[in-house]
Amino acid sequence: MKQVLSLNINGHDRDVMVSHEDLLVDVLRDQLGLIGTKKGCGHGSCGTCTVIIDGEAVLSCLTLALSSQGKKITTIEGIEKDGALHPLQQSFIERGAVQCGFCTPGMIMSAAALLSHNKSPSIEEIKIGLSGNLCRCTGYVKIVDAVEVAAAKMRQLDAAQKGA
Numbered sequence: 001m002k003q004v005l006s007l008n009i010n011g012h013d014r015d016v017m018v019s020h021e022d023l024l025v026d027v028l029r030d031q032l033g034l035i036g037t038k039k040g041c042g043h044g045s046c047g048t049c050t051v052i053i054d055g056e057a058v059l060s061c062l063t064l065a066l067s068s069q070g071k072k073i074t075t076i077e078g079i080e081k082d083g084a085l086h087p088l089q090q091s092f093i094e095r096g097a098v099q100c101g102f103c104t105p106g107m108i109m110s111a112a113a114l115l116s117h118n119k120s121p122s123i124e125e126i127k128i129g130l131s132g133n134l135c136r137c138t139g140y141v142k143i144v145d146a147v148e149v150a151a152a153k154m155r156q157l158d159a160a161q162k163g164a
């Protein structure tokens, strides 16, 4: 039997009909058309399905959709602002941290959650923050570099806004 799931996704209130066994990753991709969130392993090992729920990075393939009732969800489609890429998206492009791109949305969402809690992470802290996200292509060095660069950009933006 299906029931209504009410969510706030990327700033918009949405209602969808879901079953008890539906996984959040499938609802996002198949019902809401948010296919930026990838489904890689489907069992919690690769991190490609990472989204942010109420400020925390969460694996949407291990999350029953109904457990997100009333929560605020951010996916990769929701992090740009006023048509401008998020600093993490920009840095991933500039630092060559994207190859096939399959891991990239999950990497960026894990990094966004990390930077929301820690504006100046060390290299070690970035590696720990991304430890649940696998990449088959890049070797990780450029990804860690991109997160470090984005963190610096975001601190500069914060400082400029406070000074304005």
Ligand code: FES
Pocket (backbone or CB within 6 Å): 038, 039, 040, 041, 042, 043, 044, 045, 046, 047, 048, 049, 050, 059, 060, 061, 062
């Ligand atoms: S698809 Fe969720 S961790 Fe791999």
Ligand code: FES
Pocket (backbone or CB within 6 Å): 097, 098, 099, 100, 101, 102, 103, 104, 134, 135, 136, 137, 138
């Ligand atoms: S860029 Fe291909 S898996 Fe990471």
